[in-house]
Amino acid sequence: MLKRLSPRERVEQLVSEWAPKLRAAFIEAIDDITSNIVLRRIVERLERGDINGAINAMNLDPAAFRPLDEAIRTAFNGGGVATVDQFPTLRDPSGHRIVVRWDARNIAAEQWLRDHSATLITGIVQDQQTAIRTALETGLSRGDNPTKTALNVVGRVSNITGKREGGTIGLTATQSEYVALARQELLSGEPDQLRHYLSRTRRDRRFDKTVLAAIEAGKPVSAAMVDRITGRYADSLLKLRADTIGLHETFAALGASKDIAFRQQIEKGSLQAQQVTKGWKHTPQEHGRMQHIAMQGQVVPFDQSFTAPDGTAIPYPHAPGVPTRHALGCKCFCEYKIDFVAQLVR
Structure with a gap:
């Protein structure tokens, strides 16, 4: 299997x-x-x-x-x-x-x-x-x-x-x-x-x-x-x-x-956008960014950005316009989830 x-x-x-x-x-x-x-x-x-x-x-x-x-x-x-x-x-x-x-x-x-x-x-x-x-x-x-x-x-x-x-x-x-x-x-x-x-x-x-x-x-x-x-x-x-x-x-x-x-x-x-959330997932590595480690598990609605400890708004890891300090060498990713209860109600 x-x-x-x-x-x-x-x-x-x-x-x-x-x-x-x-x-x-x-x-x-x-x-x-x-x-x-x-x-x-x-x-x-x-x-x-x-x-x-x-x-x-x-x-x-x-x-x-x-x-x-x-x-x-x-x-x-x-x-x-x-x-x-x-x-x-x-x-x-x-x-x-x-x-x-x-x-x-x-x-x-x-x-x-x-x-x-x-x-x-x-x-x-x-x-x-x-x-x-x-x-x-x-x-x-x-x-x-x-x-x-x-x-x-x-x-x-x-x-x-x-x-x-x-x-x-x-x-x-x-x-x-x-x-x-x-x-x-x-x-x-x-x-x-x-x-x-x-x-x-x-x-x-x-x-x-x-x-x-x-x-x-x-x-x-x-x-x-x-x-x-x-x-x-x-x-x-x-x-x-x-x-x-x-x-x-x-x-x-x-x-x-x-x-x-x-x-x-x-x-x-x-x-519908309100049925989707996204969670920040940090990938452990030898020299991980402390800010991204702190963001592990942060969950936001689909149309909102994550917020780094330094205040940077990040739509998703490696999104266009994200500063190099948050992108280069980063191995984080997003996990998207659908609220099936909300979809069923709709």
Whole structure:
């Protein structure tokens, strides 16, 4: 006999299915950008001091992120289908069963997908352009030649995979700054700065012996080795970002599709909003948000928002417009319940 999954188990099952696919879609988009880069064009523009032209030559446009856009759409629709599949039996006043279906072409569904994807991808592209501009300006001002400056951004072609690795394309502006600071620390030859590099949690620890030897010798790490070390550090940060996007966007898509699935039934008249409540469910994790832990079990009417201890109104976890401090890395979800007594009376 099949076990009936709890609400948390259903969410975990959906996340385990879709988060890896969204993560892979983001990496696919970055691979597409880097594999189509023509290094010579970027170097030529940098030699003329044309940083804008160098950025344009990388073809960082929203169309490159089509795989991510499609993956979000698929996860969103998957969440909607999963929601209606778990719907309890609804009946009309005559006692006949009401057919419940997920409508992916519903106006609210289409609007969420359009607005969410546009905001996400536009933000990624703009952040990329800012990060790359800073990296190019920093490299040239440091005295690196245009070729090395470009390679530090777009990555170097691996003899093993044939792909570009170790670049900063795909990283956030903050992550790109981490890579630049790590490079400074390794090239400084200063023991304190070299030790600070060893405190970076996403570093490749296989190079720690090299850094420790540099500390003992009181010398900087060689430039060629710095390229290798920071390249692996950048790859690790890219993996972190892909993991973060995969998880965050999955929860956003599932949370929105569940909310919209209920709204569709209310619009059809199969339910009334006052018959539905939603409860905040916190998923235990190593570094859980204390505010979300405090919200565990909070129940509100369908059309009302939850209230965080800091006063933030949250329609549901990962809802559009929810501040990053309440969304990024959050694994909370909503459990919706129908008051069948009220429905029967109606």
